[in-house]
Amino acid sequence: MTHDHNPAWNEESRFSGALDDVIIIPIVSVALAANKILRFILSILMRLLDYAFPLAMQVVWLPLFAVRVLGNVIVTVINGALHFLPVSETKRRQWGISIRRNWSWLRRKISYRTFEHAVYLAFESGMAWVFRKCRH
Template sequence: MSSVTRSPIAERPPTVGVEDLVIVPLVVVAVAVSKLLKGVLSILIYVLDYAFAILLQLMRIPLLAARLFGDGMEFFLEGVVRCLPVSSAKRDAWRAWMRQQWIWFRRNISYRHGDGAAR
């Protein structure tokens, strides 16, 4: 056998091996990517928090316009029904039906209804 004597592991200083040349850069890259992704996610959450509130407010404008347009159409159709040459019972039935349909539709497009679903 050889005459080289080896000292115990505790007495030898640590040495750099080939595996360290591969592992250390991979760990550094993984930590850097992790910190970068955490930063990007933090910024994305911050931006989306404000964007959602702004978009929620912007959705109220079309809903308000639809509600006002529907109110105008209901008023117009009630005037048209009033001018039709039909019996008053039938006229009242049509007006009640139109009003009932508009109330149902208005309740379903209400922004308050959407706010309740979002919370």
């Protein structure tokens, strides 16, 4: 006695198995390939960030330094020009102190260390966002 009692059922299961192979294997292959490609792209981006961050910091350093030097020159010129204004010495001194105080505050805001700290905070919050969104 043979075990092939129902040839239609046996044919259907072979067709279903072939259909599974035709659909599932390509989907799994594409998913594995996409996973490897995404990991490769992420590793390239991480390497680029490793090199780009110090380079960006060096590129930004020069304009910040130039702005600080230019600001110092402008404050010195303004303080020099105050001596030619027809105002009292007390008023001239108050304006000079005010200008130097405001420039000192502004110079602290545009310092390299402040910029570096802002970039560090932006990078930290960006990484936190990536880990929150891509955790799974």
